Amino acid sequence: xxxxxxxxxxxxxxxxxxxxxxNISISIEKGDFILICGKxxxxxxxLIKQLKPEIxxxxxxxxxxxxxxxxLETLTNKESAAEIxxxxxxxxxxxxxxxxxxxxxxGLENLGVPTPTIRRRVAEMAxxxxxxxxxxxxxxxxxxxxxxxxxxxxxxxxxxKVLILDEPTAQLDPIAATDFINTLxxxxxxxxxxxxxxxxxxxxxxxxxxxVLVLDKGKKLIYDTPRKVGQSFGNSKNHSIIHGFPTPIxxxxxxxxxxxxxxxxxxGSAWLSKNFKSNxxxxxxxxxxxxxxVVLELKDIWFRYGRELPDILRGVSLKVYKGEIFSILGGNxxxxxxxxxxxxxxxxxxxxxxxxxxxxxxxxxxxxLYHNNIAVLPQNPQTLFVKNQVEKEFEEIVNxxxxxxxxxxxxxxxxxxxxxxxxxxxxxxxxxSGGEQQKVALAKILLLNPKIILFDEPTKGLDGYSKKILGxxxxxxxxxxxxxxxxxxxxxxxxxxxxxxxxxxDGNIVSEDGPVAFFSNNNFYTTAANRMSRxxxxxxxxxxxxxxxxxxxLKNDIIKEA
Amino acid sequence: xxxxxxxxxxxxIVLFIFFASTIFFTMFLTHPIYLAISLAASALLLxxxxxxxxxxxxxxxxxxIFLLISISNPVxxxxxxxxxxYINYNPITLESTLYGLAMATMxxxxxxxxxxxxxxxxxxxxxxxxxxxxxxxxxxISISLRLIPRLKDQIKRISNSQRTLGMYTDTGNxxxxxxxxxxxxxxxxxxxxxxxxxxxxSMKARGYGLKNRTTFSIFKFDKRDIVLLSIILLLILINxxxxxxxxxxxxxxxxxxxxxxxxKATFYYISYLLLTILPxxxxxxxxxxxxxxxxxx
Numbered sequence: 092x093x094x095x096x097x098x099x100x101x102x103x104x105x106x107x108x109x110x111x112x113x114n115i116s117i118s119i120e121k122g123d124f125i126l127i128c129g130k131x132x133x134x135x136x137x138l139i140k141q142l143k144p145e146i147x148x149x150x151x152x153x154x155x156x157x158x159x160x161x162x163l164e165t166l167t168n169k170e171s172a173a174e175i176x177x178x179x180x181x182x183x184x185x186x187x188x189x190x191x192x193x194x195x196x197x198g199l200e201n202l203g204v205p206t207p208t209i210r211r212r213v214a215e216m217a218x219x220x221x222x223x224x225x226x227x228x229x230x231x232x233x234x235x236x237x238x239x240x241x242x243x244x245x246x247x248x249x250x251x252k253v254l255i256l257d258e259p260t261a262q263l264d265p266i267a268a269t270d271f272i273n274t275l276x277x278x279x280x281x282x283x284x285x286x287x288x289x290x291x292x293x294x295x296x297x298x299x300x301x302x303v304l305v306l307d308k309g310k311k312l313i314y315d316t317p318r319k320v321g322q323s324f325g326n327s328k329n330h331s332i333i334h335g336f337p338t339p340i341x342x343x344x345x346x347x348x349x350x351x352x353x354x355x356x357x358x359g360s361a362w363l364s365k366n367f368k369s370n371x372x373x374x375x376x377x378x379x380x381x382x383x384x385v386v387l388e389l390k391d392i393w394f395r396y397g398r399e400l401p402d403i404l405r406g407v408s409l410k411v412y413k414g415e416i417f418s419i420l421g422g423n424x425x426x427x428x429x430x431x432x433x434x435x436x437x438x439x440x441x442x443x444x445x446x447x448x449x450x451x452x453x454x455x456x457x458x459x460l461y462h463n464n465i466a467v468l469p470q471n472p473q474t475l476f477v478k479n480q481v482e483k484e485f486e487e488i489v490n491x492x493x494x495x496x497x498x499x500x501x502x503x504x505x506x507x508x509x510x511x512x513x514x515x516x517x518x519x520x521x522x523x524s525g526g527e528q529q530k531v532a533l534a535k536i537l538l539l540n541p542k543i544i545l546f547d548e549p550t551k552g553l554d555g556y557s558k559k560i561l562g563x564x565x566x567x568x569x570x571x572x573x574x575x576x577x578x579x580x581x582x583x584x585x586x587x588x589x590x591x592x593x594x595x596x597d598g599n600i601v602s603e604d605g606p607v608a609f610f611s612n613n614n615f616y617t618t619a620a621n622r623m624s625r626x627x628x629x630x631x632x633x634x635x636x637x638x639x640x641x642x643x644x645l646k647n648d649i650i651k652e653a
Numbered sequence: 654x655x656x657x658x659x660x661x662x663x664x665x666i667v668l669f670i671f672f673a674s675t676i677f678f679t680m681f682l683t684h685p686i687y688l689a690i691s692l693a694a695s696a697l698l699l700x701x702x703x704x705x706x707x708x709x710x711x712x713x714x715x716x717x718i719f720l721l722i723s724i725s726n727p728v729x730x731x732x733x734x735x736x737x738x739y740i741n742y743n744p745i746t747l748e749s750t751l752y753g754l755a756m757a758t759m760x761x762x763x764x765x766x767x768x769x770x771x772x773x774x775x776x777x778x779x780x781x782x783x784x785x786x787x788x789x790x791x792x793x794i795s796i797s798l799r800l801i802p803r804l805k806d807q808i809k810r811i812s813n814s815q816r817t818l819g820m821y822t823d824t825g826n827x828x829x830x831x832x833x834x835x836x837x838x839x840x841x842x843x844x845x846x847x848x849x850x851x852x853x854x855s856m857k858a859r860g861y862g863l864k865n866r867t868t869f870s871i872f873k874f875d876k877r878d879i880v881l882l883s884i885i886l887l888l889i890l891i892n893x894x895x896x897x898x899x900x901x902x903x904x905x906x907x908x909x910x911x912x913x914x915x916x917k918a919t920f921y922y923i924s925y926l927l928l929t930i931l932p933x934x935x936x937x938x939x940x941x942x943x944x945x946x947x948x949x950x
Binding site: 143145146168169172173176177179181183184185186187188189190192193196197198199200201202203204205206209210213227230231242245246249432435436437457458460461462465466467469471473474475476477488491521535536539 | 776777792795796798799802803807810811813814815816817818819820822836839840843844847848849851852854855856857858859860861862863864865866867868869870871
């Protein structure tokens with residue numbers, strides 16, 4: 092029985108010509124795990140918001156949605172609140188109350204459930220999700236991952252029949268994200284709950300989905316099993332959506348082998364073994380890090396937040412060279428972000444020295460340090476925006492930097508050109524998508540004419556295509572001799588674009604090398620492409636490396652056969 | 654840090670009535686015996702909650718206040734009929750000195766009671782009391798308590814970002830500082846409004862605004878709560894009767910009244926003592942119980 096049936100659904104926002112959703116028809120079976128993916132702005136969120144009447148945006152709607160064979164409109168408010176659960180992206184914004192137990196009870200209170208029943212159902216959910224230990228905790232003491240699990244639990248407590256999630260792991264670190272996705276899988280398998288998930292993190296979600304819906308510009312591109320979806324992209328290789336797909340699928344689609352499309356790393360690795368023998372050409376070119384002038388040096392940095400508190404950094408020393416892209420990786424709380432704050436002068440070490448262009452950071456005046464020198468792109472770009480128009484944001488910086496008129500116009504336009512944001516000039520910064528906000532924020536700090544740019548988690552919440560664009564921006568900056576230091580959880584991204592990577596653990600750097608040496612020496616903390624291909628190819632760390640090697644091998648085979 | 658307390662585990666309503674009555678009595682009963690009882694009982698309770706060492710620390714903080722009040726009253730007020738000595742032809746009277754001491758005792762014991770109150774009545778307990786009477790107020794308090802730490806956190810993030818733009822300074826002249834602060838506030842407000850849309854969506858999605866909302870509380874009203882509440886209410890009643898019969902009233906001016914030590918008066922003093930040390934008794938009883946349990950384990 093189809094639990095949800097969408098028939099010829101179209102939707103357009105008021106005063107907008109193009110349709111946000113264009114003639115979509117799908118049917119979702121009870122107990123299905125549906126994954127919806129597509130580029131930012133393809134109408135994913137708009138589509139799933141149509142399934143939850145309370146938060147459906149205003150606009151023109153055509154077509155029908157059936158829930159359990161009757162139109163969605165006939166559902167009472169109470170039924171809709173209880174039976175269709177909805178989890179949003181930002182873990183913080185959707186929590187209403189100040190205590191864990193109160194948040195769990197919130198939905199049931201609204202439904203008018205009596206206290207003894209609430210007590211039982213809250214207890215049940217808290218045990219199912221492993222919340223007992225922090226059941227009486229204040230929300231402010233929870234980690235991001237715990238908050239998102241709480242959001243899920245506080246919806247599950249209402250006993251929904253359908254669970255809809257809008258990029259629930261976008262703001263989480265990889266470990267918390269994997270935990271969250273595993274929890275979803277557990278719910279789906281054990282309670283046979285229907286799940287509709289919108290995600291950018293496809294590596295983990297593709298293998299567990301029953302069906303994948305790919306959207307492009309509001310249209311249904313394909314709606315099928317993950318394997319068939321993977322297979323079908325062989326013909327439309329150049330479609331930009333494929334950049335976000337799992338590594339095995341991307342590699343498979345670049346090589347024309349006529350077999351089943353691998354979805355997991357395990358399948359991908361078996362697929363490689365089957366198609367490629369241990370032949371010549373298995374070593375990927377070694378990327379050599381550039382060595383030029385040292386622009387930044389940390390000398391034995393020790394840091395803690397207070398006299399009584401434990402050390403966060405324990406003798407960190409590192410050198411960053413001019414024009415390189417330096418990535419800092421590591422788990423939560425290993426001191427990555429603190430190091431970034433020390434480099435930017437926000438936190439002061441109690442021991443050790445920070446040298447910028449060979450000069451101690453404390454000898455710089457404020458203006459010298461932040462203008463024409465160091466700039467920071469924070470994790471949340473919204474903290475940079477002050478004005479109500481993108482253009483005004485730029486004018487503000489131009490005034491501070493005391494550029495003359497022609498120079499200012501020239502600068503703004505050349506930066507806008509590179510970042511491709513000219514069409515956003517008249518918009519309110521908060522109306523932009525995550526990726527666009529980041530680009531505008533980057534443009535703003537580029538106007539400060541920095542020599543060193545610090546990025547804090549630049550790929551958080553970005554889809555595959557936006558990541559690729561960000562990567563090419565970083566490469567462009569590199570050409571102009573700007574040094575980039577980024578802190579990231581995104582192994583794939585760091586492997587692809589950085590010149591050197593450093594791994595933080597327990598307040599210090601434990602290893603530091605060029606990406607090829609760095610990742611191919613690690614067994615677990617390495618890219619999916621490397622894990623998939625390490626038994627056949629040496630030093631292949633990005634999917635591009637693997638694809639190149641595969642294609643070379645295929646070519647050789649053809650030559651031999653001829 | 655507070656150790657696990659037995660008194661704390663009672664239902665918030667019982668706790669609230671206890672603190673409301675003791676603090677109320679302490680404020681209005683200026684009888685020296687009542688004040689002495691209140692001070693001793695509050696200090697006792699606090700020491701069972703945070704330990705003797707912490708109590709002494711607290712006493713150090715309250716000492717200046719005690720001295721200030723008890724000295725300033727006789728210096729500024731010259732009422733009373735028994736002069737002790739003269740300063741600049743102004744009499745320092747016995748009555749005024751004693752009154753100052755009484756007021757200082759009262760203020761310090763109220764401070765100690767409030768310290769106990771803060772340790773025991775956490776925000777969720779406070780909300781629970783309103784949850785049953787004014788549910789919407791309880792929810793508003795809960796939402797605000799969630800919002801305050803978030804805003805504080807966001808202010809820090811914004812000021813860090815703005816600092817790296819060279820647009821925020823906490824040094825420099827006042828004009829620059831005020832400008833920086835206004836800038837941060839403006840960003841904060843935009844951020845808060847923008848993000849509250851999500852919160853509203855999340856509330857709506859979980860059925861907020863439906864009719865017949867109930868209020869859940871993790872606190873259960875048990876038999877032992879009924880027992881303790883009855884004892885507290887009984888003792889409050891006895892003390893009110895004592896007050897009506899003027900056993901707890903006392904005047905300092907123009908001359909101090911005598912302290913009544915009759916059997917009936919003593920009965921009322923003891924009932925007040927019982928009321929105020931009730932939580933301490935519960936704590937000690939629990940300690941003893943654990944002592945005996947430990948020997949059995």
